[in-house]
Amino acid sequence: xxxxxxxxxxxxxxxxxxxxxxxxxxxxxxxxxxxxxxxxxxxxxxxxxxxxxxxxxxxxxxxxxxxxxxxxxxxxxxxxxxxxxxxxxxxxxxxxxxxxxxxxxxxxxxxxxxxxxxxxxxxxxxxxxxxxxxxxxxxxxxxxxxxxxxxxxxxxxxxxxxxxxxxxxxxxxxxxxxxxxxxxxxxxxxxxxxxxxxxxxxxxxxxxxxxxxxxxxxxxxxxxxxxxxxxxxxxxxxxxxxxxxxxxxxxxxxxxxxxxxxxxxxxxxxxxxxxxxxxxxxxxxxxxxxxxxxxxxxxxxxxxxxxxxxxxxxxxxxxxxxxxxxxxxxxxxxxxxxxxxxxxxxxxxxxxxxxxxxxxxxxxxxxxxxxxxxxx
Amino acid sequence: xxxxxxxxxxxxxxxxxxxxxxxxxxxxxxxxxxxxxxxxxxxxxxxxxxxxxxxxxxxxxxxxxxxxxxxxxxxxxxxxxxxxxxxxxxxxxxxxxxxxxxxxxxxxxxxxxxxxxxxxxxxxxxxxxxxxxxxxxxxxxxxxxxxxxxxxxxxxxxxxxxxxxxxxxxxxxxxxxxxxxxxxxxxxxxxxxxxxxxxxxxxxxxxxxxxxxxxxxxxxxxxxxxxxxxxxxxxxxxxxxxxxxxxxxxxxxxxxxxxxxxxxxxxxxxxxxxxxxxxxxxxxxxxxxxxxxxxxxxxxxxxxxxxxxxxxxxxxxxxxxxxxxxxxxxxxxxxxxxxxxx
Numbered sequence: 001x002x003x004x005x006x007x008x009x010x011x012x013x014x015x016x017x018x019x020x021x022x023x024x025x026x027x028x029x030x031x032x033x034x035x036x037x038x039x040x041x042x043x044x045x046x047x048x049x050x051x052x053x054x055x056x057x058x059x060x061x062x063x064x065x066x067x068x069x070x071x072x073x074x075x076x077x078x079x080x081x082x083x084x085x086x087x088x089x090x091x092x093x094x095x096x097x098x099x100x101x102x103x104x105x106x107x108x109x110x111x112x113x114x115x116x117x118x119x120x121x122x123x124x125x126x127x128x129x130x131x132x133x134x135x136x137x138x139x140x141x142x143x144x145x146x147x148x149x150x151x152x153x154x155x156x157x158x159x160x161x162x163x164x165x166x167x168x169x170x171x172x173x174x175x176x177x178x179x180x181x182x183x184x185x186x187x188x189x190x191x192x193x194x195x196x197x198x199x200x201x202x203x204x205x206x207x208x209x210x211x212x213x214x215x216x217x218x219x220x221x222x223x224x225x226x227x228x229x230x231x232x233x234x235x236x237x238x239x240x241x242x243x244x245x246x247x248x249x250x251x252x253x254x255x256x257x258x259x260x261x262x263x264x265x266x267x268x269x270x271x272x273x274x275x276x277x278x279x280x281x282x283x284x285x286x287x288x289x290x291x292x293x294x295x296x297x298x299x300x301x302x303x304x305x306x307x308x309x310x311x312x313x314x315x316x317x318x319x320x321x322x323x324x325x326x327x328x329x330x331x332x333x334x335x336x337x338x339x340x341x342x343x344x345x346x347x348x349x350x351x352x353x354x355x356x357x358x359x360x361x362x363x364x365x366x367x368x369x370x371x372x373x374x375x376x
Numbered sequence: 377x378x379x380x381x382x383x384x385x386x387x388x389x390x391x392x393x394x395x396x397x398x399x400x401x402x403x404x405x406x407x408x409x410x411x412x413x414x415x416x417x418x419x420x421x422x423x424x425x426x427x428x429x430x431x432x433x434x435x436x437x438x439x440x441x442x443x444x445x446x447x448x449x450x451x452x453x454x455x456x457x458x459x460x461x462x463x464x465x466x467x468x469x470x471x472x473x474x475x476x477x478x479x480x481x482x483x484x485x486x487x488x489x490x491x492x493x494x495x496x497x498x499x500x501x502x503x504x505x506x507x508x509x510x511x512x513x514x515x516x517x518x519x520x521x522x523x524x525x526x527x528x529x530x531x532x533x534x535x536x537x538x539x540x541x542x543x544x545x546x547x548x549x550x551x552x553x554x555x556x557x558x559x560x561x562x563x564x565x566x567x568x569x570x571x572x573x574x575x576x577x578x579x580x581x582x583x584x585x586x587x588x589x590x591x592x593x594x595x596x597x598x599x600x601x602x603x604x605x606x607x608x609x610x611x612x613x614x615x616x617x618x619x620x621x622x623x624x625x626x627x628x629x630x631x632x633x634x635x636x637x638x639x640x641x642x643x644x645x646x647x648x649x650x651x652x653x654x655x656x657x658x659x660x661x662x663x664x665x666x667x668x669x670x671x672x673x674x675x676x677x678x679x680x681x682x683x684x685x686x687x688x689x690x691x692x693x694x695x696x697x698x699x700x701x702x703x704x705x706x707x708x709x710x711x712x713x714x715x716x717x718x
Contacts, residue, residue, distance in 0.1 A: 226562060226596065230603040260563065267566040267604075 053091045060091035064362040072293065073355045082328045085358060089328075089371055095315055096364025103365045104310055111284045113311040114158045118275040119249070122153045130249055133279040134298075138252045149262050151275065155243075156312050161187040164313035167204060168302045168320035169194045171334035172327050178319050178373035179205035187313060189305045193217055195338050196238060203337060204320070208242040210275075212301050213261065215246065215254040225260040232261075233268050241271055247301075248276040277304070292356055296349035303353050306366070316366040321357055323350030328370055415660050418687065418694075422706065423664060425698060432651070433700025440701045441646060448620040450647025451495050455581070455611040456487045470619035471586035471634060486598050487612065492579070493648065497523040500649035503540060504638045504656035505530050507669035507676070513710030514655055515541040521653065525645060527637045529553055531674050532574045539673060540656070544575040546611075548637050549582050551590030554597060561596040568597075569604045576607060583613040583637075613640075628692060632685035639689045642702070652702040657693055659686035664706060 053060050066084045070076050107113070116123055124130060126147045132138040140146075165185035167173075169192065182188060182205035190196075190211045196204055218225060222232040236244060244265070248258030262274040285307050286299045294303070302321060309316045326332045334340040361368040413421070444450060453460055461467070463484045469475045501521035503509075505528065518524060518541035526532075526547040532540065554561060558568045572580065580601070584594030598610040621643045622635055630639075638657060645652045656673065663669045670676035697704040 226592075228599045228603055229565070233603075256562075263564045267564055267569075 055092045055094040057091070060088075063088045063091060067358055067362040070355075073352055078324065079330070081355075081358075082324075082326075082330065085370070086328045088362065093361070093367045094364060095367075099363045100365045103360070103363075107288070107307065107311050108158070110288045111281055111307060111311070113281065113308040114154055114156065116278045116281045116284075117156075117308050117312075118154060118245075119150050119278050120153050121147060121150045123278065124150060131279060132249055132251055133247075133282045134251045140249060140252075140255060146259065149259070149274070151273065155273070155275075158311060159314050161313040163187075163315045163317065164189065164309045165317045165319060166302065166305050166309050166321075167191070167194070168318065168322075169336045169338070170320040170322040171337050171340070172322040172370055173203050173320040173337040174334065176203050176319075176369075176372050178369060179203055181205075181317075181369075181373045182319055183207040185317060187309075189309060190239075190242075191301045191305060193235065194336075200337065208239040210245050210305075211236075211239050211242045212245045212247075212305065214301065215248075215250075215257040218257045218261070224257050225264060229264045229267070233264055233270070236265070236270070236272060239272070243273040243275055245275050245277065247282065249279040250277070250282065289353075289356070294349055294352050294356065296352075297347050300348045300350060300353060306357070310366065318357060318366060318368045321354055321368060322370055323354050413691075415662070415687070418691065419660065419662065419664065419666075422694065426664065426707070430697070430703055431700055432703075436699045437701050440696070444624070444643065444647045447624045448617055448643070448647070450617065450644050451491065453614050453617040453620075454493075454644055454648065455491055456585075456614050457491055458484065458487050458489050460614065461487060467585050467615055468619075469585055469588065470615040470622065471583075471590075472588055475588055477585060477591070483595070486595065486610075492609070492611070495648060497649040499523070499651045500525065500645045500653070501541075502638070502642050502645050502652060502654045502657075503527070503530070504654065504658075505672045505674070506656040506658040507671055507673050508658035508663055508706065509539050509656040509673040510669065512539050512655075512705075512708045514705060514708070515539055517541075517653075517705070517709045518655055519543040523649060525641050526575075527641060529572065530672075536673065542574075544578040546579045546581055547572075547575050548641060549580050549597065550637065551582065551584070551587065551593040554593040555589075560593050561600055565600045565603070568600060569606055572601075572606065572608050578608055579611045580608050581611045581613060583615075583618060585612065585615040586618060617644075625689075625692065630685055630688045630692060632688070633683055636684045636686060636689060639693070642693065646702060653705060654693065654702060655705045657690060657704060658706060659690055 063084070067081075067088060070081060070084075073081075119130070124142055124147075126142060126144065128142045130140040130142060132140065163185045164187045165182045166189045167182060179200075179202045185207070187209045188205070188207045190208050192212060192214050194204070194211075196206050196208065218232065222229075225232060244261060246254070246258040246261060248255050258276060265272050265274055282304065285304055286294075288307070289299055289303060306316065306318065306321075320337065322333075335342055357366065357368050360366050461479055461484075463479055463481060465479050467477045467479065469477065499521040500523045501518045502525045503518060505526075515538045521543075523545045524541065524543045526544055529547060529549050530540070532542060532544070554568070557571075558565070561568060580597060582590075582594040582597060584591050594610075594612065598612075600606075601608055601610060618640060621640055624643070625635055625639065642652070642654055642657075645654075658669075661668055661671075671678050693702070693704060696702050
């Protein structure tokens with residue numbers, strides 16, 4: 001007396017069969033994709049590779065044009081852009097002085113970092129009612145105590161440094177071995193208090209001249225500096241004589257925490273300088289980039305630093321600026337070189353910022369490093 | 377039963393009220409309201425006693441210490457320790473109405489394992505900040521004690537050392553001072569660390585859990601001193617101890633919103649030390665010779681009235697002095713003529 005499932009013979013398009021078909025279809029599509037993209041790799045493999053091509057060779061001009069032709073990010077598939085970018089790596093990079101000067105002159109008209117990057121005693125006299133960047137109703141009254149914290153004048157002037165490195169924290173830096181090349185720059189910017197311990201030294205280097213600190217880090221990791229302050233001081237000491245740069249007047253929440261940083265360094269008798277972004281500079285920079293298609297609630301610290309570096313340095317090199325989940329060869333990478341904590345979605349428009357950098361790289365305004373370094 | 381309404385004799389005042397009045401009058405007759413003697417009377421009383429030599433009364437001391445032990449147990453409960461305040465314990469703030477605080481992991485880790493003092497202490501000096509200390513020349517005598525307690529971060533600079541000494545083992549700090557003088561330690565902290573350097577290896581005793589607003593600054597004092605690797609260590613006052621001491625003195629007739637730090641400290645000292653001498657406890661505007669003196673030995677800033685009941689506290693301490701429990705130093709210790717004129 002065996003029991004047979006009455007529906008067993010009728011389950012022709014039942015759940016299980018559908019599921020199986022679905023999996024098969026998925027597998028076929030994946031396979032096809034592999035073959036399609038594999039062709040590109042094969043093609044490249046057969047091309048005779050004879051070392052880096054000259055900057056002005058026709059091949060390179062073509063490759064650069066390929067990238068510049070992409071006007072907006074959504075015009076091509078991401079993988080297509082990656083492929084074009086990868087091909088361009090064959091070419092040597094040279095600065096295009098005319099393009100660079102043109103770009104720098106538009107920057108000097110809009111933002112003027114050599115005079116307005118930081119709040120100084122010169123551009124923010126005593127009694128100024130400083131407007132915040134986002135809390136437009138908020139006004140900070142510059143009193144004697146705060147005024148004394150500002151530097152007399154901007155410590156840097158236009159095109160002061162020959163070669164600058166702006167180090168982002170992208171996971172692409174991992175195993176890049178770019179440490180030496182970064183350290184060989186005359187001036188190094190770093191973002192958001194990144195770790196530069198022994199473990200990362202070969203990839204990111206140690207030289208730091210300016211390091212930015214996001215007040216949200218201080219709030220989360222250091223209890224707004226209301227409790228212990230030594231741990232924070234110890235972290236800053238790793239950067240030796242680097243100046244600390246804070247967006248104190250970005251919004252009202254940031255101000256107290258940022259000002260406390262100055263007190264901490266003074267209390268521990270540190271030589272490190274503390275500077276605050278001028279809110280008007282931040283407003284101008286984000287307006288400028290909005291014009292170039294970076295639509296975000298807020299532009300990233302990296303973009304601000306690159307903008308400033310373009311005015312302060314002759315040659316700007318970008319390391320670790322790559323905000324995609326995979327590197328140009330399609331291998332998945334972590335979000336930062338030190339962790340894989342994803343940012344709040346919809347806050348920064350990283351891909352479009354990177355896209356702008358790639359454009360600028362192709363035009364010869366700055367150089368974006370995404371591969372491994374072989375320098376020195 | 378309306379017809380049986382028995383009427384009270386008609387009077388202007390309701391009977392209940394007049395009965396209450398009579399009752400109150402009787403009560404006042406049986407328990408007369410204690411009238412606080414005024415300043416002049418107290419000074420006179422002190423002067424009468426002045427000629428006689430002070431003798432320690434061991435039975436009175438033992439009795440008083442036993443009373444303290446029963447009510448408050450200063451040896452154990454004096455400060456917050458890991459032993460007497462386990463994690464998760466609910467603490468009621470003693471200076472607030474119905475406000476409690478649960479000891480969490482972060483706070484618990486700030487407490488020492490047990491009371492760090494070597495009990496019992498032998499000879500203690502408790503130094504108040506009264507103006508009577510000025511030109512007293514008591515510095516040497518204060519320093520000769522084994523354990524010196526001071527109130528409210530007093531200045532100990534060179535100019536005062538002859539009168540108040542230099543040694544400190546325990547100094548109390550009121551969160552309100554941290555707030556007023558050091559902006560709650562939210563901004564620069566160096567000034568604070570420098571200002572407590574004079575207290576060398578001492579404990580800073582903070583009533584962290586008395587007032588809501590005091591907790592933050594008190595904990596910040598701990599963080600600050602640890603950050604700078606300072607020699608001073610922070611002890612947090614136990615609100616239960618403070619409340620018990622407050623009740624103890626209330627039962628002895630001190631009517632104040634809150635006891636002064638000095639009296640807390642003297643009570644603790646009586647529980648912790650074998651011999652207690654107190655200096656600078658004199659809340660009046662004239663000294664024993666009728667000369668006007670400043671409120672503190674370092675300034676003349678008068679406190680808010682109606683918060684502390686200083687004369688009542690003084691009378692209690694004076695009573696303890698008379699009965700030989702502690703010694704109160706009011707006259708000059710060394711001849712002022714021996715000191716260089718200022």
